[in-house]
Amino acid sequence: MDRGTHTTATALIDAVRERTTAARLAEAAAFVAVGDWAAAHTSDEVVGDPITALGEWHEESYVEALAGDHFLELGGPGAPVVAEFCIGEVAAARGCSFDAARRLVGDAVEVRYRLPRVHARIAAGEVDVWRGRRVAQATRTLTLEAAGFVDRHIAYVAYKATSGDIDRLVAEAAARFDPETTEAERAEADGGRHLTIELSDVGYADPLTGTLRGTVDIHGTLDLADALDLERTVAHVARQLVELGCDQDLDVRRSIALGEIARRCDGVTTLDYATADESAESDQRPIQRARREVVLFVHLDQAAITGTLNGFGPGIDACTGTTGIDLARLDTPGAPRGAVTVEQVQTWCASPDTTVTIRPIIDLNLEDAVNGYTPPDGIADHVRARWPRCVFPYCTRSSRTADLDHCRAYDDNGPRGQTSTTNLFPLCRRHHRMKTHRELRTGRRWTYRPTHPDNGEPPNALIWTSPHGQTYLVDRDGTRPWTPPDET
Template sequence: MATQELEHCDTADAVLAYARSSRAARDRAEVDLYEATVAWAVMHSTYDDRQAAVLPGTDMMIELAGLGAPEVSEFAIIEYGTALGMSSDAAVRYIAHVVEIRYRLPRLHAQVVAGRVPVWRASRVAEATLGLPPEGAAFVDQHLAPVAATLSYAGIDRLVEEARARFDPEEAEERRLIAAETRNLAIHLASATAGGQQVDGTVDITGCLDLADALDLENALAREARNLALAGSDQPLDVRRSQAVGVLARAQTTLDLTGDDTAARVPARQVILNVHLTDQALRGVDPTTTGAGIHLARIEQTRSLTTLDQVTEWLRTPGTQVAWRTITDQPSNVRGGIDAEAFEHPFRTQPTPTGPRRQPAPIISQDIRWFADHPGLQAFQRRPVDLTTTETVDTYEIPERLAEQTRQRHPRCTFPHCTRRARRRKPGETHLDVDHINAYDPDGPPGQTNTQNLATLCRRHHRAKTHTAWHYRATPTGFLWTSPQGYQYLVEPLTTTDLGRQPPDPPPTRPA
């Protein structure tokens, strides 16, 4: 329809008028959505703490906005955000801003409803006032509402800080002390991906150190850079300094920094990289061969790509331990009943010889292949993670082998619009839950815990599925979810498709 109208705009004035009307329609639609969100929050909110008290794991009334605003049902947020095509985290942020504006910034709310202040700008104000006491929020609302449409972000922040200093001096002082403590060190693992485009295998580091610590670090880096040069490295100084950080990191984990032999120390944590290599790379296929593709490896923790040469460079580091296992999506090529690639082969790069060649010969794909083809080097065997087979057990508890297959088959939460990864990326994180699609019936037939009846869900969406009418079933391409209000969503590996309100599937029966 819009395209047909635009085709009739044959003058500059007509195009400009069309653009202005489209902008006005968009702004009005934003206000309509804002008011609908207010109405939804009111329907699912409470000020009564007794109503907010629920059983652990079930629906919870959560505090979204500052003091004085009502609490909102968590499961209501999930359904509303899904209907708008948002992840649950994005829905929490959006509804928090709406509730903050509606209940704690009434003058700004009136400006938004009248169309004089864009919703996005009001949300920026709400984000800044969430931590203020009610008196501070009222102060900001009184002074900001008349000029909110034009006031700069810096002006908004200054006004909020003044309100905090006036009405919450203790918090203002605490924030000042925190701001004064600027020392930090950040290792930007996300920079290894740069949108998934870089394959250079590098990571940025930024920080602010105490002067004495900085001088010590400078001396240590200079010393190790010289040592690398004396050892034969012909790399530029900057490269050797960056390598020196790794040398220090590996060496310092064994030093006693306490001076007390009896004091407890935190042990050095082993760094584990889950590296996915193509079968062409492992076979040593020439990457210039038609159809072979480039020899790339994917680092699971950072979702970044790197080259096979970079992996072999890591393998050359003394003391590196490697565990080898393939993950297949095609039937295994069984040779003599045993697939040599289906086992893990722990080994050290020194002094263990790498196959027919010995150190310091570089480790390349043929060496990895050699380990896979020589069962005598196995420290232990593990079954392959074959994504095409159906594993079945007769218990409710899911064994780790079956749980790992499920996480590899469904690497993210299978709830609509959710992007949480199924496997943990950092120490201290947990894997996503592995859920029975059809609820397990202890009095039912055997084999209910199987590959086809399992999927990955983050804890929030697992709770929503367990304690509300959310339910889903597997389809040939993904999963079909039905919300408590009867809306359906097709979740496929890369997309979520909103199918609108359909004749709902009957909710699955749940064992008591």
């Protein structure tokens, strides 16, 4: 390497180092600012105190306080309680979900009030924010004295402490300062059992090739006896599948077996492979099937109705000139949204004992309205298809489980047709409350309205205004901060 090349390489790595340091300091400053923001929205009450005076905090409307903004216990014992709605402002400012902002605010409160030494080192840029948050998440269940013990021992090594180091120190603090709880938790260790089915993780198996995946991951922790029983049953059904003509490898058969077990009811099973009829005949008894119900929301565009794509003929892609793959878009309550092949849907529905309900939505550009307050299923399905997610800034919750909110408040004495596809928008329950009720501190609330394209605003979008005057534009593509055209 010549001298010039060496100088250039040194400058580049120096730039990496400088920018990394700047990013660390900026992240630390933002984390401290979140803690300051939370501190400005606290009550005199602290975690661990009996919180019974909610009406005194919001004397104008005790009922509204119960249903609207209220104080949350985000830190451990001794930390102040924080107003719930102030978290929404943090979520919008950072461009993240409410749940992520709530975790961030909780960690900031824990560090600020219960881990002051760690807080000082984060503020000075000596400890990465993620390390400080890891400590905060581990200490939240400790008593105030135990958290202080951890703070004293971890602060000066927090920049290099591993997760194991933190967990061991927290366990020691719990045993020292709260031995009764530690013993009770040990006796109830089996309470950590769980089974998680990752229904939200359906999508592309290979994002580079666009290969569709119609599978989900499952993980959990079982009681040993339950695990042994499940293993025996899965292995037994996997062997049965071979006898019934399934030629998949063992891993695939085991996954199929779990689905078969799930559909059993009092000994009734859905096993139905190539040799099932032969097996039934040899046993002189039919193989019974449990009923399966499939509800499909079918979204049809012009190409599907006419059988053409942009006039190029049946199934021909105008861009590639080739036959396109047939896809179905999943849009079913309790299931994740996403695309799967039509062939996979056909497989799901192949059983003659499957009840299939198809609910068509033909044209989302048409408007519909009724005179009552509650929308009928057709309008509700239309709105949720148009807006697949909660329309609050940065929220990612499915509209299938969301409330339908009247953007212009419903008036019993108002005009006809107030419940319409143009006046209803999906809001998850938390954000519906935030839109409906006032903040405890400011007395203001979140508001939103449809955009006005005639005024230079994007079409088919919403503009939200926070209690502190921040504005955000929400459309089908997501959320972004919004500045009115006349202010740019």
